[in-house]
Amino acid sequence: MDDGGLPAVLSSPVLFTDAEFLYAFLPAFLGLYYLAQERFRPWIIAAFSYGFYAWWRPDFVILMWASTVLDYSAGRGIGRAQRLATFTAEEGARRPGRSWVWLSCLGNLGLLAYFKYANFGVDTLNGLLAQFGEPPVAWTAVILPVGISFYTFQSLSYTVDIYRGDAEPVRRFRDFACYVSMFPQLVAGPIVRYRSMGQQLVERTHSMRLFGMGVLFFQAGLAKKVLLADSLAPVAQSAFGSDSLTTVGAWLGALSYTFQLYFDFSGYSDMAIGLGLMIGFRFPVNFDRPYASRSITEFWRRWHISLSSFLRDYLYIPLGGNRKGGARTYVNLSLTMLLGGLWHGAAWTFIAWGAYQGFWLVLERLAGRRTLYQRLPSALRLLLTFLLVVIGWVFFRADSMAQAGQMLASMAGWTGSSAGDVTISGSAAAALAAAAAVTWGLPSTQALVARRSALWMLLLQLAFAATLIALHSADHVPFLYFQF
Amino acid sequence: MKEPTPEPDGLVVIAPGKPRVEETPMARLTRVLAVIVFLSALVGTAAVDLFNPLPAPALIGKERANFDRLDQEARWLDGTKARRIAIHRRLSSRVRGTLGPVHAASLLRYFHESASEQVLVGGDGWLFLDRQVAGPAKGQRRPSIDRSAALLAAAARRITAKGTRFVAVPVPRKSTVMADLAPSGIELFPSIEGELLERLGDHGVETIDLRPMFDGLAPHDRYLKFDSHWAQAARVGAAGVMVDHAGVRSSAPSTRLVEAPWLSYSTDLLRFAGIPDDSWARSWLLSHSEKTFEVRARAPERDPERAHEGKRAPRPIQAVKDRMPPLALFGTSFSSRLGDYLAHFADSPVFDGSQPGGFFLDSLARLRQCYNFGAWPEVLWYEFPVFKALRQGQDRNWTLSTSQGFSLSVLPIVPTSPLRAEMAPTTGTGRLAIDRGHLITSGNGIAMVRVTREGSGPGEGLWSLRTANLTAEVPWHAARKELLIPIIATHDLGGEVQLIAKANGAPTMDVTATLVTDLDLESRSPGTPERVRTDGQTTQTVTFTGVTIERHSAIVAHLDLGSWQGPLELRSRTATGSTAIWRAEGAGQVTIVLDLSRHAGETLSSFEVSLPAGAPPWRIDSADWAPRLR
Incomplete structure (x- = not known):
């Protein structure tokens, strides 16, 4: 990991907070989009999306293109097989188009496996070889293409949905290319499933009201990212980069990262939803005040909703869900969370984080609804759940299991010295207080936008102005979820 | 508050035609306003930056060349082109140039924070430049002053040999004299000033400790709050201490020192913190409590309000070659006007040879030029900020100038650009296969190359080194695995340095060429008067005593x-x-490095240079001993 907590890549993708995006890409895109005839608009979206992605690494566009072509073909193949099957249907015959789904799975998951997990696999193997005194396997590290986890999942959901009969194959390639590459949610979600986008790609409404709502979403997301998340980033960075922390310093670092991650990612999701609304698309809600949860189960209904529902529908339920008895349910739950952790990154820390989350989910399910915990006051349950989440983020953020252990030890009071302790600046302290106030004092962005309060919208304009001024000053921090 | 219910698949509920809440006219108006604000900000910024960009940054020299090189090397495929575009846009954005300082000033004023990592904020909003606080590695490792002290002592010995009284005046760091306002969480190493003085004393260098003078001043009179330089009040105080130390204070100066509030003072740390000089956001921060002084010619006005009407005293550096002042100040731009104050207190012209920027001994380069034709000064104060002495030993390009005899210790042996060959490297980096007669060149001509032979072939032959004014041949024997070849020049040679392989017998030879990055030197006296040898040559000798030669010990002459x-x-x-003999060709002023490895284990007694009889006047300016080339 580099200083920003991101894997070392040759260059950063365009960020929504980049001047190139805000003052060149977006005005040009919106201008062309609204000036163009409706039939050209999908092409404009696709062209700008490929440009958006190519800014980072033009050669990796080929990868996305390959995934697009593969799944478009697979979708057509499944559709054709299903149409044929309606004439030759036999009782008990397996669902038609299975081989196309396998091809799509192999293609997408193969891409993901190579680009995301090959380095990890080789490193682990070399570690083992070293234990036995064997020479390491020669390997050139693979660069992780930004957003590959998101677009492969989206693309995969298309073929699976068609196979299951939840969606119709797309008729025009341009619509599918537009769906896979759509820049607002291309690199960090929300994960948009084809079944909820198919109709919108063909027909959607554009209105001033919708555009206005999109602007409000975008402004809120931008403010969350720049004013809150980026202000907390140095504190988290300094804590997780330190060898020795006091208990207070460790908690300060963990809390800062907890809020940084939430406002960074939910800010990005808000911006993506806003951009989508500006061009008439409705994307899924991704966050619903997760830190207001009273249990880990509830937390997972509110955090990264598009991923958790994807894992539920495409992994947990196909594994059998809760339909095959108690023990199998717990295994399925644990496995789903483990793989969910691994999806975030190829490292033992992510696996540990997934296992940690799975443990609490299983425990809550085992305990049932009538437990002592459920009788505790609501505020106390919120606090306990929040603490468990904060502890979980330590695994998520740490560069290694050793660092996670060190951090948790410091948080538990087993602290060595204060030599490298965290100091919090005035602006970071203000951001931390503001983050807590927004987290527990304000409703979600969606609720605020739906409220249509003039006062709130005016306040948001002030925040937007402050955000732009801050953006024009120092360098800003890349979005954390770009690494996944 | 009741959260809106998500639709199937969790899509946002703001579906067209499905308003859940009735929108008031005010809310509608505000929403339209939000759209106008949003689009205006985006399009407006784009338009301003496109049609009224900031002028391109004024880069010169290597900075310019490096900037252009990065532009030229940028490629779309690896994302470097995109990065360069972003950098160009940032540099030319007028909106950024206008709004950025507002944010930086707000941070500084309301949170006592700096928008730049270069600037640290201490108590009461005092600013400190991070690299000046503790030297090269802020708070990480203790900077060494040993080498700086040795270098300064070497220079001092040579100057003292000319009959000049050399007085070193290290200016304590801001973080030392303003320790109570220094930033927290940073290791300040406050004892370094004392150690440097002690070390110089050990070397026999006369010094002045300015710390007691600083202690007697109010905080605003010590250093400037928003600047990296010391305050003029402190410079006035220091001038008094310096003339007293040298015993040259005048009891009745013919000039007068007046407080000059009309003079501006520097605020470079605000610039480093992202608030440029022309930004109106500066006015939020400046209190104008710093004092400025000026030396004026006439007697004090009775009416203090008219003090500025007096004629400014002539600057003390108007001396001509044959009438150089007996008092001289050399040093850095860290102490502008210090010469004026010295001249005032001594009531005597002071030659101010201070030189801006660069290495802390750079200004000595001017000394010999200035005093070449006349008597050397009686007293020479050498002022330098202590933090500059801490930077010694870092990887940076210190230019060696051979036109004076005092900066020889400042050897520039840091890579300035990669070595280039006329043919492509065979494998890896830095490995060159050099055909007989082919050349490798150093881009800037300032390097010392360590050539390590690998591969087969006898490799016997001569390697010759050519620069603009020197050609030297270096034998490479078959048994030899390593060769050190100096490439030293007085100016940017830009490809004029050539290393030529003239290997006999072996058509090719694989070598690895790396750049030597450090060289410790011990100074020796200049050459003895010329004497005529029996073979008709004229020779000058430098005598060494007690010097044991190790592998890669060297003489730098x-x-x-x-x-x-x-x-x-x-x-x-x-x-x-x-005896070892080298033959070379030279002209003008040259620097030569002799690798004495062949004498390893023996004691060096002398170094000689011989020219044919009848050669016009020449001399060994200096010959220094390098215990080991690394």
């Missing part, structure tokens, strides 16, 4: 060959009588 252009012979002799 500065020769002033006058108008001579032609062959010269260099000899090193040991106590046992063993």
Whole structure:
């Protein structure tokens, strides 16, 4: 990991907070989009999306293109097989188009496996070889293409949905290319499933009201990212980069990262939803005040909703869900969370984080609804759940299991010295207080936008102005979820 | 508050035609306003930056060349082109240039924070430049002052040999004299000033400790709050201490020192913190409590309000070659006007040879030029900020100038650009296969190359080194695995340095060429008067005592060959009588590095330079001893 907590890549993708995006890409895109005839608009979206992605690494566009072509073909193949099957249907015959789904799975998951997990696999193997005194396997590290986890999942959901009969194959390639590459949610979600986008790609409404709502979403997301998340980033960075922390310093670092991650990612999701609304698309809600949860189960209904529902529908339920008895349910739950952790990154820390989350989910399910915990006051349950989440983020953020252990030890009071302790600046302290106030004092962005309060919208304009001024000053921090 | 219910698949509920809440006219108006604000900000910024960009940054020299090179090397495929575009946009954005300082000033004023990592904020909003606080590695490792002290002592010995009283005046760091306002969480190493003075004393260098003078001043009179330089009040105080120390204070100066509030003072740390000089956001921060002083010619006005009407005293550096002042100040731009104050207190002209920027001994480069034709000064104050002495030993390009005899210790042996070959490297980086007669060149001509031979082939032969004013041949014997070849020049040679392989027998030879990055030197006295040898040559000798030669010990010699252009012979002799001879060609002023590895284990006794009889006047400016080339 580099200083920003991101894997070392040759260059950063365009960020929504980049001047190139805000003052060149977006005005040009919106201008062309609204000036163009409706039939050209999908092409404009696709062209700008490929440009958006190519800014980072033009050669990796080929990868996305390959995934697009593969799944478009697979979708057509499944559709054709299903149409044929309606004439030759036999009782008990397996669902038609299975081989196309396998091809799509192999293609997408193969891409993901190579680009995301090959380095990890080789490193682990070399570690083992070293234990036995064997020479390491020669390997050139693979660069992780930004957003590959998101677009492969989206693309995969298309073929699976068609196979299951939840969606119709797309008729025009341009619509599918537009769906896979759509820049607002291309690199960090929300994960948009084809079944909820198919109709919108063909027909959607554009209105001033919708555009206005999109602007409000975008402004809120931008403010969350720049004013809150980026202000907390140095504190988290300094804590997780330190060898020795006091208990207070460790908690300060963990809390800062907890809020940084939430406002960074939910800010990005808000911006993506806003951009989508500006061009008439409705994307899924991704966050619903997760830190207001009273249990880990509830937390997972509110955090990264598009991923958790994807894992539920495409992994947990196909594994059998809760339909095959108690023990199998717990295994399925644990496995789903483990793989969910691994999806975030190829490292033992992510696996540990997934296992940690799975443990609490299983425990809550085992305990049932009538437990002592459920009788505790609501505020106390919120606090306990929040603490468990904060502890979980330590695994998520740490560069290694050793660092996670060190951090948790410091948080538990087993602290060595204060030599490298965290100091919090005035602006970071203000951001931390503001983050807590927004987290527990304000409703979600969606609720605020739906409220249509003039006062709130005016306040948001002030925040937007402050955000732009801050953006024009120092360098800003890349979005954390770009690494996944 | 009741959260809106998500639709199937969790899509946002703001579906067209499905308003959940009735929108008031005010809310509608505000929403339209939000759209206008949003689009205006985006399009407006784009338009301003496109049609009214900031002028391109004024880069010069290597900075410019480096910037252009990065532009040229940028490629779309690896994302570097995109990065360069972003950098160009940032540099030319007028909106950024206007709004950025507002944010930086707000941070500084309301949170006592700096928008730049270069600037640290201490108590009461005082600013400190991070690299000045503790030297090269802020808070990480203790900076060494040993080498700086040795270098300064070497220079001092040579100057003292001219009959000049050399007084070193290290200016304590801001973080030392303002310790109570220094930033927290940073290791300040407050004892370094004392150690440097002690070390210089050990070397026999006369010094002035300015710390007691600083202690007697109010905080605003010590250093400037928003600047990296010391305050003028402190410079006035220091001037008094310096003339007292030298015993040259005048009891009745003919000039007068007046407080000059009309003079501006520097605020460079605000610039480093992202608030440029022309930004109106500065007015939020400046209190104008700093004092400025000026030396004026006439007697004090009775009416203090009219003090500024007096004629400014002439600057003390108007001396001409044959009438150089007996008092001289050399040092850095860290102390502008210090010469004026010294001249005032001493009531005597002071030659101000201070030189901006660069290495802390750079200004000595001017000394010999200035005093070449006249008597050397009686007193020479050498002022330098202590933090500059801490930077010694870092990887940076220190230019060696051979036109004076005092900066020889400042060897520039840091890579300035990669070595280039006329053919592509065979494998890896830095490995060159050099055909007979082919060249490798150093981009800027300032390097010392360590050539390590690998591969087969006898590799016997001569390697010759050519620069603009020196050609030297270096034998490479078959058994030799490593060769150190100096490439030293007085100016940017830009490809003029050539290393030529003239290997006999072996058509090719694989070598690895790396750049030597450090060289410790111990100073010796200049050459003895010229003497005529029996073979008709004229020779000058530098005598060494108690010097044991190790592998890669070296002599670094500065020769002033006058108008001579032609062959010269260099000899090193040991106590046992063993002699090594090098032959070279040179002209003008040259620097030569002799690798004495062949004498390893012996004691060096002398170094000689011989020119043919009849050569015009020439001399060995200096010959220094390098215990080991690394």
